Amino acid sequence: MTSQTKNPNVNAWIEDMIALTKPDKVVWITGEKAQLDSLRNEALSTGELIHLNQEELPGCVYHRTAVNDVARVEDRTFICSRSKDDAGPTNNWCDPKEMYAKLTPMYDGAYKGRTMYVIPYSMGPVGSPLSKIGVELTDSIYVVLNMVIMTRVGTEVWEAFGDTSNDFVRCLHAKLNIDKENRYIVHFPEDNTIWSINSGYGGNVLLGKKCFALRIASYQGKNEDWMAEHMLILGVEKPNGEVKYISAAFPSACGKTNLAMLIPPKTYTEKGYKVWTVGDDIAWLRQNKKDGKLYAINPEFGFFGVAPGTNAKSNLNALQSCKKDTIFTNVALNNDNETVWWEGLDKNPPVNATEWTGIKVNGPEWIASGKVLANPNSRFTAPALNCPCISKEFDNPQGVPISAIVFGGRRAKTAPLVYQAFNWQHGTFVGSTMASETTAAAAGAVGVVRRDPMAMLPFCGYHMGDYFKHWLKIGKELGANAPKIFHVNWFKLDDNGHFMWPGFGDNMRVLDWILQRCEDAVDAVECPIGYLPKPEDINLDGLEEMTIDSIKDLLNIDKALWTQEVVNIKEFYAKFGNRLPNELNVELSALEKRLQK
Ligand code: GTP
Ligand code: SPV
Ligand code: MN
Numbered sequence: 001m002t003s004q005t006k007n008p009n010v011n012a013w014i015e016d017m018i019a020l021t022k023p024d025k026v027v028w029i030t031g032e033k034a035q036l037d038s039l040r041n042e043a044l045s046t047g048e049l050i051h052l053n054q055e056e057l058p059g060c061v062y063h064r065t066a067v068n069d070v071a072r073v074e075d076r077t078f079i080c081s082r083s084k085d086d087a088g089p090t091n092n093w094c095d096p097k098e099m100y101a102k103l104t105p106m107y108d109g110a111y112k113g114r115t116m117y118v119i120p121y122s123m124g125p126v127g128s129p130l131s132k133i134g135v136e137l138t139d140s141i142y143v144v145l146n147m148v149i150m151t152r153v154g155t156e157v158w159e160a161f162g163d164t165s166n167d168f169v170r171c172l173h174a175k176l177n178i179d180k181e182n183r184y185i186v187h188f189p190e191d192n193t194i195w196s197i198n199s200g201y202g203g204n205v206l207l208g209k210k211c212f213a214l215r216i217a218s219y220q221g222k223n224e225d226w227m228a229e230h231m232l233i234l235g236v237e238k239p240n241g242e243v244k245y246i247s248a249a250f251p252s253a254c255g256k257t258n259l260a261m262l263i264p265p266k267t268y269t270e271k272g273y274k275v276w277t278v279g280d281d282i283a284w285l286r287q288n289k290k291d292g293k294l295y296a297i298n299p300e301f302g303f304f305g306v307a308p309g310t311n312a313k314s315n316l317n318a319l320q321s322c323k324k325d326t327i328f329t330n331v332a333l334n335n336d337n338e339t340v341w342w343e344g345l346d347k348n349p350p351v352n353a354t355e356w357t358g359i360k361v362n363g364p365e366w367i368a369s370g371k372v373l374a375n376p377n378s379r380f381t382a383p384a385l386n387c388p389c390i391s392k393e394f395d396n397p398q399g400v401p402i403s404a405i406v407f408g409g410r411r412a413k414t415a416p417l418v419y420q421a422f423n424w425q426h427g428t429f430v431g432s433t434m435a436s437e438t439t440a441a442a443a444g445a446v447g448v449v450r451r452d453p454m455a456m457l458p459f460c461g462y463h464m465g466d467y468f469k470h471w472l473k474i475g476k477e478l479g480a481n482a483p484k485i486f487h488v489n490w491f492k493l494d495d496n497g498h499f500m501w502p503g504f505g506d507n508m509r510v511l512d513w514i515l516q517r518c519e520d521a522v523d524a525v526e527c528p529i530g531y532l533p534k535p536e537d538i539n540l541d542g543l544e545e546m547t548i549d550s551i552k553d554l555l556n557i558d559k560a561l562w563t564q565e566v567v568n569i570k571e572f573y574a575k576f577g578n579r580l581p582n583e584l585n586v587e588l589s590a591l592e593k594r595l596q597k
Helices: 008-021 033-046 096-107 141-150 155-161 208-224 256-260 312-321 363-368 424-432 464-481 504-518 548-555 559-574 582-596
Strands: 025-028 061-063 077-079 115-123 132-138 169-174 184-188 193-197 227-229 231-237 243-249 274-279 283-287 294-297 302-306 327-329 379-383 400-408 418-420 435-437 449-451 484-488 525-527 530-532
Touching (some): 008 096, 008 115, 008 132, 008 169, 096 169, 096 184, 096 193, 115 141, 115 155, 141 208, 184 208, 193 208, 208 283, 208 464, 227 464, 231 256, 231 283, 231 400, 231 504, 256 274, 256 302, 274 294, 294 464, 302 312, 312 379, 400 424, 400 504, 418 504, 424 484, 424 582, 449 559, 484 504, 559 582
Parallel strands (some): 025 115, 061 327, 077 184, 132 169, 169 193, 400 484
Antiparallel strands (some): 115 132, 184 193, 231 274, 283 294, 418 530, 435 449
C-alpha cells in the first residue's frame, strides 16, 4: 500500500524510519473494519491474541504481555530536552544527541521479518481546535488494535495533517526482544518525537496516551497556553437538567475511572441526579476566549482501565463498557477458558482457572496460597462509546466548562475526606504537594507514600517548577472564572486498617458538597489547611454505616501529622531550587503559621 498522505513531512519521516527499521512490509492503517478484522485474525492465528467466547464477549480478545513487562517503567522513561535543566529534577534526562545515538543502532533492522504498521491518529475530536495529531509506527498488531480503541484512527485523520503541516508527533515503537535491560520510553519534546523500544505494555507502547497526551502535550501546553493533565472529566446532571463539570487528578490506580463513571446513591437518583463520563484519565484544558471559562476535552477515545476491583457494585458502567469490542490484557481466564475473570469481579474464582501468565490452576486454592489470578495491573481496553453513561458532549470539539478541579490520592492518615483550597494559588499549592501510596500501575514497590504533584510526577514533560509556574499563570488568566479547587481522600484508614469511607458511588456525596461550594450554596469551616465541610453538610441519607461522628473522624485534621507534612513538603520543594515559584513558598509558610496558631 502506498502512502495515504501528500504531506511531505510525514512521508519523509516514514521513509527514514523504514530505512532504519527495515520492515518486510508496510501497512497503512485505514481504520476500516475489513482491515482490522483481518489483523485480528492474523494475531489470533499467531498467538499474539487469544480467542474469547464471541457469544458472551462479541468482538473481544485476550492478550498476555511478557511476564517482565506488565506496567509503566518510570526508571526507563526519559525526557530528552536539549538542556538538562528543562527536564527538571523529577525526570530522567539524557542529551538528545546521545540518546538518538544509543537507540538508533537498536532500531536498525528492528522490523526485519516483521511488518511496519502506520497508524495516523487524532487526540481529541478530528479537526477540533483543541485536538492534536500523531503517527505511530509499530510492529505490533496488539498496539494497532489498542490504538484504534484508545484514539481516533483512520484515513480521515490524514486530512487534519493537511498538505504541509509539521505539527504532528512522530511515534516510533518496536517490540524488539522485550528485553527489560534495554527497554526505553523516550521523549524528545523539542522534536515532537517519541521512541519506545523493548516493551509491549500499554502505557509504554500506546504512544498517544501518557507519552503524547501527557508528556509531550504538557510541554506543548506550556508553550501554547493550555494544560494537559492526568484528570478524569465528569458531568453531574442536576434534577433541573443543568450539567456541571468536574475534572479530577488522582495518581495511577487511585480511582479516576471509578469516579468518572460513578452511579449515584438512591437518594440522588430518586431526585433525578445523573453522572456523565467525558473522560477517565486525561484532560486537555484551555481558556475559552469568548466566555473566559476553562474548557476541557478528553483527548482519548477509549478506556485503558484497571480490571481488578471492577465489579457490578463498584463500577457497573465500566463492566458494561467491556462487554463487547474490548481487549483484555493479563487478566485470568475462567473455567471455560474463553471468558475472563479478575480479583474482585465476584467472590467465585474459577476452579479450572488459567492465571494471567497462562498456568492452569485451581483458582480458590491458588488464591488461598496468597497468589493472584489476574495481574494487579491487568487492564481492559474498551471503546468509550460503549459506556452507558458516556456524556453527549464527549465528541464536542469545544469541550465542556469546568466548575471544579479536584486533587486526590491514597493517604492512610493525613488527608481528610475533602477540603477546599482558599483560592487558585493555594489550590496550586495543594496540588503541588499531593502525596499518594504507589500502586501496581508502575513497576517498583507498592504502597510507599511519595509526592506526586497533580498526579503528574511520572507524566510531566518538562521542569516541574516551570509546570507549577504554568498553573499559576493559567490561574491569573482565568481570574474570577477560575474553577474552585478541592482535595479528596477516599482511602483514609481506621486503626484496624479498614477504609473509613465507603467510596465508589457514595463519592457522589462529596461531589455534591463540592458543587454546592462552587455555587455558594453551603458554608464551610475555615481551618489551617483550607475550608472543611461542616459534618452535617455531607449528605448521609441512606448510608446506614456512617454516622455524623464517623464523618467527623474523616474530616479530622491531625496537627502533629500536618506539622510533619510541612517538614516533608519543605524537603520536597528544595529539589526545585530557584525554579520553584515563590508563590508556593509563600503558601507553605502561611500553612506553617496557621498550624502553629
Ligand atoms: P489508572 O488507569 O492507572 O490511571 O487508574 P485510575 O485512577 O483510573 O484508577 P481506577 O478507577 O481504575 O481504580 C483503581 C483501584 O482503586 C481499583 O481497584 C478500585 O477498585 C479502587 N478504587 C477506586 N475508587 C475507590 C474508592 O472510592 N474507594 C476505594 N476504597 N477504592 C477505590
Ligand atoms: C496509568 O498508569 O496512569 C494508566 C495506565 O492510566 S498506563 O496507560 O499504563 O499509563
Ligand atoms: Mn492513568
